[in-house]
Amino acid sequence: MINESTSTPIQTEDTIVALATANGAGAIAVIRLSGPQAIQIVHTVFKGKNLLKQASHTLHFGFIADGEVVLDEVVVSLFIAPKSYTKENVVEISCHGSPYIIQSIIKLLMVKGARAAKPGEFTLRAFLNGQLDLSQAEAVADLIASDSKASHQIAMQQLRGGFSNQLQVLRDQLIHFASLIELELDFGEEDVEFANRDQLKSLILEINKVIFELVRSFELGNVIKQGVNTVIAGRPNAGKSTLLNALLNEDRAIISPIPGTTRDTIEEILNINGVNFRLIDTAGIREATDAIEAIGVQKTMDKISTSALLVYVFDVNELSEAELKSDIESLQRPGIPTLAIANKIDLPVKRSITFGSSEAIKYLEISAKEKQHIDELKQLIYDTAIQGRLTGEETVITNIRHLEALQRTQESLERVLYGMENPVTSDFLAMDIKQALYYLGEITGTVTTDDLLENIFSRFCIGK
Ligand code: GDP
Known part of the structure; x- marks a missing residue:
């Protein structure tokens, strides 16, 4: 049993x-x-x-x-x-x-x-x-730490039972099958099948579907919990610092007409529609002229690789379309959506850029200095990063521990499915189902170890 x-x-x-x-x-x-x-x-x-x-x-x-x-x-x-x-x-x-x-x-x-x-x-x-079950207890810590509407909403959902109820129901059904298969083992050599294989298969497929969605939701959940990393990049003097200030509505970054002033990166939190965006202003991406700036350029590239969104800013009067395209090509990373933001449209002399929006790159014209189209840019940042994935109803996981347990459950269930398609004895099947049950139980705390509890609760504050 x-x-x-x-x-x-x-x-x-x-x-x-x-x-x-x-x-x-x-x-x-x-x-x-x-x-x-x-x-x-x-x-x-x-x-x-x-x-x-x-x-x-x-x-x-x-x-x-x-x-x-x-x-x-x-x-x-x-x-x-x-x-x-x-x-x-x-x-x-x-x-x-x-x-x-x-x-x-x-x-x-x-x-x-x-x-x-x-x-x-x-x-x-x-x-x-x-x-509380374990995932609800963890939600208490998340609730205390929540610093935006979205992270609060996700923690509340988890506290109310969220996905752990759903998993518990599926787990109970799986326990039923595990018991039937164990019964088959008791009959040893006799060729009996108490556990209906078709039903078991469809249950596993159903669990896999739920787990797949949860695993997928982690990416979103994690960015919401930590803040969506958004890199603002562009050539020196494109207006990155001015834009950052316009977005934040204050004067924190140093604005200077001398190219290459923003040598290190500056990070600021911008809340758009309840989601925190971590705006990272980077050094200019022009060919490095001195050692300090070269470090800054490397940092830009590193930051982009770990971000969720790239906002490329350029001076619409300075850059040719060919330069724009080659800049974007060198900065873009696969899977990271990019916004091409044409700045300084308040200035009279304009180069005409015929840069159409595409799936991967969205285009918008603004004036950072005159604060034109800044609200449109905020909306574009939000829409591109969140992509309609946050409706308030969905289940989102934010906890790496849950992610790992779900992935291990998936692996065990894959082995069960493999075992059912191939001549594998019931005891192996039973073992893999048990493994899956173990990992599922780890999420809600049905199965716990002292180390696990120690690890989770030691991260709480005293008094909670
Ligand atoms: P960065 O090097 O990309 O951070 O650029 P800065 O934000 O320091 O801006 C460089 C220069 O361009 C400054 O003199 C800004 O005042 C000016 N600037 C930035 N945005 C605009 C804009 O929208 N219109 C105009 N006319 N000037 C701008």
């Missing part, structure tokens, strides 16, 4: 405490405790109502005192197990946000029996107690 190992020597008998709000002084700070003794411990230092006799989800005004010394005036919130974030008894103490008060209260609670929480330990307990 398939073993669902959730063995974890992680202690949940004890009561943990940590500051839940950000470090430093603030109007109010929240200190959180979770564990069987949470209410009892606070009760021993609380001057006010008897906390042991209060109902869940109630607030109580009073004082925290160390013997006769009053430390602060506080409001205590009670959450009695299992109706709390961790499914344990949880107490939240809202105190005044002085680092001294916070430290004194936490120290006092530790003297009374609480232990300092490790990073992510509250969420770990929520996971161990079945409140």
Whole structure:
């Protein structure tokens, strides 16, 4: 039978405490405790109502005192197990946000029996107690880290169950087949087939389809989480820095009429329609005239290779069409969409460029200095990078751990399919199905190892 190992020597008998709000002084700070003794411990230092006799989800005004010394005036919130974030008894103490008060209260609670929480330990307990599956617990960390509408939306989707529910249903069906095949093994030499091979095949194809979409979504999910790397390149004086400023609406990059001023790269975040774009202003791509600039040129080429979008800017009055085409040819990288942006259209003398938009290269005329067509450019950047892939409904994976588990599931399922087409014995088939189940289970946390949990939760902040 398939073993669902959730063995974890992680202690949940004890009561943990940590500051839940950000470090430093603030109007109010929240200190959180979770564990069987949470209410009892606070009760021993609380001057006010008897906390042991209060109902869940109630607030109580009073004082925290160390013997006769009053430390602060506080409001205590009670959450009695299992109706709390961790499914344990949880107490939240809202105190005044002085680092001294916070430290004194936490120290006092530790003297009374609480232990300092490790990073992510509250969420770990929520996971161990079945409140969240593993991918949802990871979504909590993503939610805290989200810095744009799109990354927030994806984290919320995952927190609500997102793709893990879908995978769980398919996994349960696969478990059913695994059991039937194991039954066949019990019959040894007899030629019996309990598991209908056609049904098994169509289930695997269905799972593969779901996994394929999820794996594909990672590319988008990852750029949204990290910000879409967008390189702004062009010859010196084309107006890259001016454009960057126009896009960001401020004067951060140095603008200068001397060619080759932007020697190193400058990165800025531009939010378009809720997605963060990481704009990278590069050094000029003209033939390097000195060593420093040569390094800059190499950097431009490296940056383009790892970006999601190339915005090539040129001075419409300076560049011939042949030069434009050869520049773009030398900069373009396969699979990275390119925008050809004709700048300085405010100037009277114009060369006529008959550069038509194509699949791979889109063309737009702007004036960075006079801020003409900047909004159109923003929309073009968004549309080209996102390509209608972000509708708000789709499931997007952003986590490299999920990607790897999905890819391994795919490999195992491919082996099962191969085994069904070829004279492979049922025990090999059973083994490959088990492998697939193992990797699928890793995503939701049905199958976990201590290392995996340690790895995930140590990345959380303390107090979460
Ligand atoms: P970079 O070397 O590509 O970063 O170019 P800069 O942004 O430093 O611009 C070089 C020069 O071109 C500066 O004097 C800018 O004021 C000027 N410039 C940039 N964009 C425009 C534009 O749209 N119209 C005009 N007339 N001048 C521009």
